Amino acid sequence: MAEVKLLGAWGSPFSRRVEMALKLKGVEYEYIEEDLGNKSPLLLKYNPIHKKVPVLLHNGKPIAESLVILEYIDETWKTNPILPEDPYDKAMARFWAKFLDDTCMPAIWQIMWSKENQREKAMEEAIQHLKTLENELKDKRFFGGETIGLVDIVANFIGFWLGAFQEASGMELVNKERFPVLCRWIDEYVNCSVVKQNLPPRDKLIAFLQSRFSASSWKY
Amino acid sequence: MEEVKLLGARPSPFSYRVIWALKLKGVCYEFVEENLSNKSAWLLQYNPVHKKIPVLIHGGKPIAESTIILEYIEETWPQNPLLPEDPYERAMARFWIKFGEDKNPTFFAFFQTVGEEQEKAAKESKELLGIIEELGLGDKKFFGGDKVGLTDVAFGWIAGWLQPMEEAVGVKLLEPGSFPRLHLWTQNFKEVAVIKENLPDYDEMLAYFKSLRQMFMALAKS
Numbered sequence: 001m002a003e004v005k006l007l008g009a010w011g012s013p014f015s016r017r018v019e020m021a022l023k024l025k026g027v028e029y030e031y032i033e034e035d036l037g038n039k040s041p042l043l044l045k046y047n048p049i050h051k052k053v054p055v056l057l058h059n060g061k062p063i064a065e066s067l068v069i070l071e072y073i074d075e076t077w078k079t080n081p082i083l084p085e086d087p088y089d090k091a092m093a094r095f096w097a098k099f100l101d102d103t104c105m106p107a108i109w110q111i112m113w114s115k116e117n118q119r120e121k122a123m124e125e126a127i128q129h130l131k132t133l134e135n136e137l138k139d140k141r142f143f144g145g146e147t148i149g150l151v152d153i154v155a156n157f158i159g160f161w162l163g164a165f166q167e168a169s170g171m172e173l174v175n176k177e178r179f180p181v182l183c184r185w186i187d188e189y190v191n192c193s194v195v196k197q198n199l200p201p202r203d204k205l206i207a208f209l210q211s212r213f214s215a216s217s218w219k220y
Numbered sequence: 221m222e223e224v225k226l227l228g229a230r231p232s233p234f235s236y237r238v239i240w241a242l243k244l245k246g247v248c249y250e251f252v253e254e255n256l257s258n259k260s261a262w263l264l265q266y267n268p269v270h271k272k273i274p275v276l277i278h279g280g281k282p283i284a285e286s287t288i289i290l291e292y293i294e295e296t297w298p299q300n301p302l303l304p305e306d307p308y309e310r311a312m313a314r315f316w317i318k319f320g321e322d323k324n325p326t327f328f329a330f331f332q333t334v335g336e337e338q339e340k341a342a343k344e345s346k347e348l349l350g351i352i353e354e355l356g357l358g359d360k361k362f363f364g365g366d367k368v369g370l371t372d373v374a375f376g377w378i379a380g381w382l383q384p385m386e387e388a389v390g391v392k393l394l395e396p397g398s399f400p401r402l403h404l405w406t407q408n409f410k411e412v413a414v415i416k417e418n419l420p421d422y423d424e425m426l427a428y429f430k431s432l433r434q435m436f437m438a439l440a441k442s
Contacts, residue, residue, distance in 0.1 A: 049319070049351060063311045065318055072311040087295040091283045098285060099269065132269055 004029040005057040007043055009036055010200050011208055013157040014066040015054040020153050020198045021070050025077040067097060070150060082150045096136060096143060097154040104129045105157060111171060126173055130158075134182045141188060148192060158182070159189040160199050168209035222279035224249035227263055229256050229273050231420040231428060233377035234286040238274045240373050241290050243414045245297040287317055290370050302370045316356045316363060317374045323348050330393070331385055331433065334440040338391075345393050349378075353402040361408055368412055372405075379406040380419050388429035 006022070006029050008015030022029050034043050034053050046062035047055045055062050056069045058076070063069050074082050083090050107126040114122045133155075137143060143151035152159075158174070163186070166172055176183045189195055226242070226249050228235030242249050254263055254273050266282035267275045275282050276289045278296070283289050294302050303310050326348060329341035352375070357363055363371035378394065386392050396403040409415055 049355065058308070061308055063308070063315070065315055068311050068314045068318060071314060072307055075307040075310065087292055088278070088281055088283070090295065091288050091292040094288045094291065095283070095285055098288065 003057075003059055005032060006030070007032050007034050007040075007046065007053050007055040007057070009034050009053045011205055012036075012053055013161050014052075016198050016200070017066045017153050017156055018054045018056060018069050018073070020156070020194060021073045021082055023198060024082065024148075024194050025073065025079045027073070027077050067101065067154070070153065074150075080147075082144070082148075082153060084144075084149070093144070093150045096133070096151045099129075099133070100151070100154050100158070104133060108157075108162065108165075108173065111173065112165065112169065123173065127178070130174065130179060130182065133158075134179055137181055137185055139181075142185065142192075148189070148195065152189060152195075155189075156195070156199075159186050159195070160202075161205070164202060164205045164209060168206045169213060223277075225252055225277040226250070227252050227254050227260075227266065227273050227275040227277070229254045231381075231425055232273060233381050235274045236380070236418065236420070237286045237373050237376060238276060238289050238293070239418055240376060240414060241293045241302065241370070243418060244302065244368070244373075245293065245300050247293070247297050287321060287374060290317075290373060294370060302364065302368070302373065304365075304369070313364070313369060313371045316352075316371045319352070319356070320371075320374050327382075327385075330391075331389060331429075332436045334437055338389075342391055342393065346398070349394060349399055349402060352378075353399050357401055357405055359401070362405065368409065368415075372409055376409065376415070378402070379409040379415075381425065382406075384422060384425040384429045387426055388433040 004022070004027055006015070006018055008019065008031060010033060019031070032042070034040060036053070039051060043053065043055065044051055046057060047053075047064040050064055052064065054066055054069060055064050056072065057063075058072075063072050070082065083093055104126070107122070107129050110122040111119060111126055142148045143155065162174055166174070174182060174186075190199065224242070224247060226235070226238055228238065228251060230253065239251070252262070254260060256273070259271060263273065263275065264271055266277060267273075267284040270284055272284065274286055274289060275284050276292065277283075278292075283292050290302075303313055326341055326344045330338065330345045333341055356371070360366075362368050363375060382394055386394070394403060394406070410419065
């Protein structure tokens with residue numbers, strides 16, 4: 001039997017994305033928890049360039065970068081495809097996945113880490129990008145249609161982590177008034193079985209974030 | 221057969237990636253030159269999210285983001301495959317394409333900044349070139365192996381654009397002595413017929429980068 005291992009971290013949305021895809025496809029794997037404050041020789045060996053999680057090991061061969069791993073998983077295990085078959089629809093899924101990681105995520109980070117006088121501007125930018133995302137969702141149940149797909153998996157940080165950040169910091173970016181459609185998706189998403197099984201414990205995550213914020217004496 | 225249009229702008233290397241991929245596969249297309257200081261209604265309609273080129277329009281349906289366009293071209297026109305068949309090798313190709321994309325800001329910083337900031341960016345850029353050479357290219361002729369693939373196309377800016385950038389800045393990054401394999405790759409890449417016939421004119425690029433560099437230096441002083 002082919003051997004699949006995953007180097008991950010319990011609180012990392014990137015790590016959880018890969019677990020979600022593996023579980024969705026019924027792929028058995030061995031999970032190895034990494035202590036990101038004390039990276040293992042295994043991690044440094046299998047991801048020497050970025051030294052980050054997640055790293056998927058398939059028959060001893062490592063793949064890093066969650067988006068690259070997700071594409072590999074979809075190509076290797078054909079059950080429950082996470083990408084559409086049609087090349088144009090596939091391109092659209094990749095576009096929105098990239099938009100989430102390269103545009104939305106940095107904008108959200110920017111709010112968290114910007115100085116007080118720049119926060120409003122950062123907030124406006126993040127709102128604009130999330131509205132663009134919400135517009136793409138429209139009246140679909142999930143970004144992937146009736147079932148979750150690549151974009152829903154990649155949007156996990158909006159589906160779950162963002163709520164934890166908001167509670168830990170007091171910052172409010174996403175709420176029902178501002179983003180009714182996105183909030184509807186969030187509710188569906190976190191209640192979807194494959195997602196529910198692959199989320200870190202909320203209280204543990206909030207406590208972890210709060211301790212990080214206070215350690216860096218950051219205040220919202 | 222459905223119509224293929226490409227909204228692009230010379231001398232953008234991102235535009236050229238798409239041109240090379242289409243030509244390597246023998247796909248006929250119409251090139252529409254965009255004036256980036258006066259974006260057309262078309263561009264704003266076909267790429268409302270980013271308002272950038274390149275945008276590929278196939279049968280009236282638009283796709284933005286050059287690396288996503290490259291994957292679409294590969295899947296839609298399977299002749300002369302530009303990605304390996306093996307899923308692991310494909311993952312490696314995608315890893316390096318992403319690496320190049322994610323590290324663009326460092327090279328931009330090398331071109332756009334001055335003084336200490338620029339020295340730091342130059343040092344980091346050289347480190348990146350080292351990683352690309354040692355771990356990405358290795359001893360292969362091309363990133364794709366014996367023939368060019370999508371990774372070569374994605375890194376094509378190093379072969380065609382880095383030198384005039386270096387000349388405009390007055391700092392050399394890709395020294396043949398320091399990066400012999402990567403340097404050889406730039407020569408081999410530019411010899412590929414499709415690439416050779418589709419490279420912007422060096423002197424035009426140099427003039428373009430020199431004027432850009434002057435603008436950035438003026439901004440830095442103000």
